[in-house]
Amino acid sequence: MNSGPMLEKMKSRVASDKDEGDIAYFYALSHELEYLTKLTVLGVVACLRDDADRNRYSVEYNLIRFDSIGDWVQALNSTLTGPAAQFFIPSATHITRDLTERVKDDDWRYEAVILASEVARYFDIEANMANKVALRQFFEFGAAIRNRTRGHGAPTTEQCNDVCPKLERALQLVWQNHKLFRHDWAHLHRNLSKKYKVSPLLGECADFDYLKSSRGESFPDGTYISLGEFVKVPLVFISAGLTDVLLPNGNYKAKEFEILSYITNEMGRVDGAVWSTPPGRLPTSHTEGESHLDQLGNTFTNLPQSPTGYIPREKIQDQLKEELIKQDRHPIVTLTGPGGIGKTSLALAVIDNIAKLSDCPYEVILWMSSRDVDLLDAGPKPVTPKVVNKAAIASSVVELLEPSERHDRTFDPQAYFERSLSEGAAGKTLLVLDNFETVESPTDIFSWVDTYIRPPNKVLITTRFRDFHGDFPIQVGGMTDSEAEMLIRQEADRLGVSSLLSNSYINTLIDESDGHPYVMKMLLGQVAREGRAVNPERIVAGANQLLVALFERTYEGLSPAAQRIFLLLSSWRVFVPAIAVEAVALRPGNERFNVQDALDELRRFSLTEEVLSSAEDEVFVGIPLAAASFGRRKLEVSPFKVAVEQDRKLLMEFGAGDKESSRHGVMPRIDRLVSVAAQKASENPAALDTFLPVLEFLGLRIPKAYLRIARLLDEAKVSEGDPEKIKGYIRRYLESSDTSDREESWFWLADLCHQSNDAIGEIHALGEIALLPATTSETIGVVANRMNNRLRELKERGVEDSWSDEVGQLIKRVAEEMERNLEGLDATDCSRLAWLYLNTGNEERARDIARRGGEKDPYNDHCVRLMERLEI
Structure with a gap:
């Protein structure tokens, strides 16, 4: 039998209650039965892959709301035998077969079901049996036993004495033999150093060991089963210190649900907002391709409708068009850039233009969308991605190309797709994979496509994140000023707010957004809602002479301390917490000076721009573009250059941000600094000496920083005195924090x-x-x-x-x-x-x-x- 806290702690409770008497023993076994049932359901459901109808999500949506164990068993049966069954990952088929296969009396499953049926009949529960049984019947009988005894009965000592051996034996058979529990279960927690703490729950968990030293993996914290791949079980909750296992217990209210430990009887409530959207299929994206091929110019394609009001971006369009027309190199081209920057619209405009060329190089252009969120004027809205994995991509290509052999029993959609990439099954082909970052395992799918693609066929990928190599990347940034102005005026006309926009405000808006089209649209939407120009003025300059005219005299009038901070902020033009600037400037080795006075002086001289964070009422500070350009010129000849460069290195460890990100507050920046400190301390414990004074300074204003220090020391474990130091930092937090957060x-x-x-x-x-x-x-x-x-x-x-x-x-x-x-x-x-x-x-x-x-x-x-x- 697999061993580990997940099972051993439950067995320990049963053994303890057994000493109290037969009734306590029976109730402990019934708790174990319910515990086993829920773990089985959660493990099986976790093995469902994503699909357009969101089958896994729908089951989880119901599980957190169920108050009856009978509902859990019904969910298990419907998952195993209903429409969702076709979406189990291949590596889990032996687990589902273990539950559904009908067996005779020479199988352990038969014995487990027979024992459960005998216990059920003992309590006058109808438990009809056939010559063959399926293991899932064990859970049906178990739910009936639970409801008849704990729910609506009061079994006597004599009854409990008679049934406990049978129930114990049945449970033992399932724990020992069910294939779900023959695999390793572990809880993963990513440390601040980016390595993982692997806590075995069931089995030796050797498959997980490499995560303890790897920083290249990215798994969200939680419980996982090793099935050749790591399968996350999102509804199994592990307490701190691996002391308890808590499972959903219904009572869903206000986007929270109850969790219960069958081991210690402790209860809690967790956030269920992830499962708040009604189950079922979401609307399709407006960028999803058509379901069939139509002729466009001199090619056949399923391109979605081009967006209305698209503003041409000539330079980058020409670059993309040139790369897509080339037949002899760069078989994979990627458009990379942040969300909403216009990658999809750009791709559609360029492909539409190529398709209408008289010498179009492609006979077929296939559009595959993985978009799961549409960025609309009203804000982000979830949508159903068309393709999410290899199987979906291959099936979509088959649906579009309709090969004659597709109805053959031996037809393999993935093999056909692979031939299409290498041989161009329907002629020279351009495959577009839009919003590639949302597919399952993007790196693996990229490797798959890269393995089979051959010129003259080509692949275009649009993605926010690029975690692979071997492609030709094209970075999509903000619009040029002229492009941005065209977009602003066009959108302002549509919204009816043109009269509110002066030329200076338009320029401010362009700088504020860095030419990001979606951000500009959102800001204009706010103008329309409030009926006024929302943002303050910003100084814009376009020539060195103008920079000197605007800033030289002002700079010369600054105190040395204010000059030092101005040069620091100009050297890395982002929005950073003012408290971070203070902490960095007061790092060990720096001459002490009043940083807050220097920041106040810069504000008075209108050299800084400030945003108040709603999260902690902390100020974020940045330097406008024109002023920063001036400051970088000054830094090259300043006596502060070496010191500022050292300050900047530490300041950059807080992470970059803009005005929009500042609304999240200071803590995300502190968390990043702590993560860097943890990573460096894992390689050299003495590195903490650089970070601790900075973090302690932050704690004086942001008490939660003390908790981050405590966590950092807890994970770093660099000295014998750390336990008391950790407790000391927690107490410092408790001394200064609000009572609601303690x-x-x-x-x-x-x-x-x-x-x-x-x-x-x-x-x-x-x-x-x-x-x-x-x-x-x-x-x-x-x-x-x-x-x-x-x-x-x-x-x-x-x-x-x-x-x-x-x-x-x-x-x-x-x-x-x-x-x-x-x-x-x-x-x-x-x-x-x-x-x-x-x-x-x-x-x-x-x-x-x-x-x-x-x-x-x-x-x-x-x-x-x-x-x-x-x-x-």
């Missing part, structure tokens, strides 16, 4: 105290969580449960005498806070409160609370056992 940090501090055997520190941290104004009754229940568990562990070790008085006061505070909401507590929380009173020696009050819990739910195991202990 819960997670107190939990972290409690975890660290637990790891260092600091009982008083752990109890204190947990107590502070309970006393936070925004703490919910559910969280207080979790705190109480954890405190009780910790106290029981310490008492078992016989070390409670040295701290009982102080800890007793902390426990009493939590109990009093919990009792204020006594009417709203459920039976389980009542049992936790009663244990708190027992741990403070107040047995009388514990008895009263336990009795109240029993009145709320006479069948609650925790209260029943507690009342038996207290002889109620």
Whole structure:
């Protein structure tokens, strides 16, 4: 059997409850059955690949809303046997077959299903059996058993004694033999150094080991199964420290859903906004190709309709046209650039022009769109991508070209596509893959296409990201001023706001957006909504003489400190947090000076532009283009040049940004700095000496920076004193942070105290969580449960005498806070409160609370056992 925390912790709970008696043992097994069922469903659903109808998304959409285990089993059956079944990844077919294949009595699956049916019949549940059974029936019987006993029954000790061996054996058979659990499961967490922390959940997880030293991979944090490829299981949640496994438990409200641990009974709520869009097929993109080929000029193509109002971009259009017409080199051409920059519109304009040439070099032009978001005037809108993987690309080509052999049983769409690339199955072919960054494994698909493409056939790719080599890249940047002005005037006419736009404002708008067409349209949309020119004026200059006339005298009037900061900001023209400029300028080795005064001076002289971040009310500062051009000229001959260049190196570690990105606040920039520090510390621990003073300075104004330092030290582990240093930084954060943001940090501090055997520190941290104004009754229940568990562990070790008085006061505070909401507590929380009173020696009050819990739910195991202990 595979081993690991995911299974061992559940087995440990069952073994512990077994010692309590047959009823507790049966309920523990039923919890294990529900746990196994949900893990199976989540693992199977994760093996569905993306498709146009969003089958996997639709199942996950429902799973987070289900309140009944029976609904989970129905979802499993419909996934295995319904329309979604055709979308399982090839490496998972043995898992699905293990669940659906009908077997006889010489198979372990038959035994597992038979045992489950016998338990079901014992509780008068109809459990008809045929000569052959499928493993999925095990889960059907399991759901019925759960609903008949825990949901709508009260099994006796004798009944539990009779069925527990059979149920335990059935569960053991599935854990040991089901192919889903014969694969390794691991939790991946990418460290700040860009390496991964691999936490085995099931199995040895050797397949994941290379991630511990690789920085070239990019997997989102989460739980994965190794199936020859890493399959993410998004709805399995692992607690910090790998101490618990939590699964969806319904109760979906306000775009959040409940998660539950069948191991510790802890509960929580997580963000479900990802699953808030109604299931089913999304609208198609307006850039999706037609479903059939039509003649266009001298070629056949399925090009989508060209966008209205397209502004020609002659220079880059000529460059792209030249490359696409060439037949003897560059078989793959890529248009790269940020989203909304106009790559798709540019490609359509150029291809339309080529198709209408009398000597068009292509007989067929095939357009494939992977776009999943349309950038509309009203904002970004999700759409259904036409092609998302190799199979979809090949199938789309077959649908368009309609080869005569496509109906043959031996026909292979991918092989046909590969021949089309190399031989031009329908003549000389241009294949366009639009929005390539959204396909599955872009690098792999690029390699696939690159392997088979041969001149005179050609491939054009449009993409925001370029993670491959072997192509001819063409970078798409912002529009030229003239192109941008044409777009602005055209859009202003359409919106009816031309009268609001002066020539100076148009120039400001061009500079503000760096000629980005979508940004310009969005800004004009805001002008239309507000009925006024939104942005402030900006100085624009176009000649060296004008730069000197505008800035020379002003620069000479600046103090040396202000000149130094002006040159620094001019040397890297982006918007950066003002606090980052302060921190960098005050790095070790620099002469100390008042950076804030220098920034104030630059603002007074109108040499800087500022934006207030709504995230932390922090100022972001940048230098306008004309002023920055002047500043870079000055830097070349300035005595500050060497010092400014050193400052710039550190400032650049915060990452580049513009006014738009500044709305996200300072923390993303600090996070990037911490990531760089972690990466460098992983190679040389002494590198932290450069970063820590900067980060500590940031923490004085942005308390969350202290948490980033704590995390950095936790992962770097560069000295024996780090545990206490980490706790110290967390406490510094807690001293200065808002009370609404402290819960997670107190939990972290409690975890660290637990790891260092600091009982008083752990109890204190947990107590502070309970006393936070925004703490919910559910969280207080979790705190109480954890405190009780910790106290029981310490008492078992016989070390409670040295701290009982102080800890007793902390426990009493939590109990009093919990009792204020006594009417709203459920039976389980009542049992936790009663244990708190027992741990403070107040047995009388514990008895009263336990009795109240029993009145709320006479069948609650925790209260029943507690009342038996207290002889109620």
